Amino acid sequence: MKRILLALLLLISAIPAVMVSMQFVDHDDDAPPQSAAPMNPEQQVIRGAYLARAGDCMACHTARGGQPYAGGRAISTPFGTLYAPNITADNETGLGSWNTKDFWRALHHGKSKDGSFLYPAFPYPNYTKVTREDADALFSYLQTIKPVHQVNQEHELRFPYNYRILLAGWRALYFTPGSYAPENKQSVEWNRGAYLVQGLGHCSACHTTRNAFGATVDKSDLAGGLIPIMNWYAPSLTSDAEAGLGKWEIAHITALLKTGVSPRSTVFGPMAEVVSQSLQHLTDSDIQAMAVYLKSLPQNDPPPALDTAQPDKATADRILQTGSKIYEKQCAECHQANGQGIAPAYPPMSGNRSLTMGSAVNPIRMVLNGGFPPSTEGNPRPYGMPPFGQALNDQEVAAVVSYIRNSWENRAGFVSPQEVNRYRSIPLD
Template identity: 40%
Template structure:
């Protein structure tokens, strides 16, 4: 039995222990409160700094923004002695180079009226109307407001623009070129059209958050030529990194959708399509392409024996790059071929894979076999062979309007079969000055299982043999807005 005195001592020790624990909890709470207060104070100071930059930093005059340069670039409305027709013509060429048409035209009968749905991991963004309509377009925008949007990603009323509009690239474009583009846009037919509202989830629909995105992903400033490089290289850099914004599609993005600068031009996925590696790596990229290959591809969508444009790239060629001068196209090729090569997971170049089929007669009258009773070879004979030949070798060789070979083709030879599936689902439409290319879509005719069988047969026979796709992947690609 415990002595009463011992019980009193134990009780006292227990009370002391409890008081010690309470004191520790109080110190912990005070420590947390101090940390939270410090964090809040730091955030407040940071917010005040950003606000100060917004008020006082925007007025800084940069070397290419001197009043005389602005007056010359703005055209005859603000300066005498400027060739209005020449300015507009130059602006049209630059708007082509910047691919304004593709992104801002959902209906070809109403060019630049906006409404193109751009899917992002955070929701859908609809491109705005950039016709000179005063109510729904940019007819009431001043030149300074247009310049600020292009260079800083800030809209007419001071709202932050989303980087689906590639201002992180357009910021490199000179003022003179920006005002020439504006002069051209002022001459197009005004279209009264209000695109749908963006469909972004909270908190991504809060534009003020772009302040923080810009801190990590946006460097405002014009292109500076490299004196160590040739004029051709510098022109290519200006187009690729700035006006043509090639990296916006061909560079992977980080978790907040900023461009991953360490993997520039190494490839990325856009709306279900794989924009391939365009660095000069000889296995993963275009290191085996010569200047003529690049120029031909950007001119008519065909690099014979290598690649055939489809999807978003076909639209870019149709609306943009086919109109560029030979000099500019060669400059782009020179710059791309001088980039640091980036090696991917490929073991062999995509355009070196595949062999002709030889067993077509064995399929005649054969019983259906394969997954779910679907045979990819039979589907190919029934749907594809009339244009691509049952051997897969195509018709028309390297002519601009040829039916392309599926052998030594960068789409069928890719480890990622997404582009092949997207071509089957949506077909091909590409109109250039050399030819009009069209392939029907099979999305409404073939089931997901049939597309799986067809795609896997094509890649196994004519391209990368270990590439395969599942019905789940096909269903996901089918849902991608185009």
């Protein structure tokens, strides 16, 4: 609590300096000029539609059962609930009265048309890397979306986060506008992948730890983090102890990104939606570029920080014996007694890094709630896992998860019944 209060004081103290500087320098005018020879308008719209897929814009800006891009989807955060705005071409409630510069300012500077600060639930710390050409193409596409007159809902944030002026301090501490700068020593393909991952893909929004004020921690970029409220752990992409891809084959990475399944792993939870709504629609060359970049990330293997205290040997042996019986009865038919699974329908348990991370939240939630990988063109009829939350109590779930985390070649921490109970009532999304 003291740390939060101290951080609040820092945010507030930063506001005067930021406001003074804003009086003298209008950084919003640093937008690169539009190209002197813009692409054909039809081609620009097509390009923008593709970029909207790459950024997965519809995921947030479409309420369930609502009109595409008309906003209204509730986004739960530790600070309250935000509601995604209408970005159709409606003149009154959408982007119909905006121009390309207004849109660039939103993506690049995190400011609305009227100059007000946008909340960083809109991932402008990533979108700031998007080029002016791509921003203009994306805006051109959104202007073709059928106008929907739907008034934007007011955010429901707790005090003091409902004071938008506090974002001045947040931005001073955690946000610097800047376009993607290509690495001259890297290939064109690598740079394309980096541009997509760091920018429109906004991968760090989930795969990086956030501090008490929702800002990603730069020093742990893509090093994994618990997704707030949703309580899914987005594994580290820079550690072979988690989901680091340094030892993966490029073909397996591309398969996972494009179809949701691969010989090494299967995606579930929030990542399944990303693959379904966004990644499967990207070109093979862009998926390949992302895979090349992700595989190149520096890898490290820090010891996992276990979520719970570990049992003594006698207790551990008893838990593993119980878990073994449950696994044989409920799991072995699909995942095999040797834990090798039947790829790609049933992912392997043995050597599966997603099961042996310090946080066991993902396997706990899968056992409790089950789930499906995404239905994609490359995997149109995915095999799902049934829920066992009704059949197994907390002790039994803890036992079977502990068993799969400590059998075959797996070695990880044990799971407590209390930890299982913590996630039993949390919905999947």
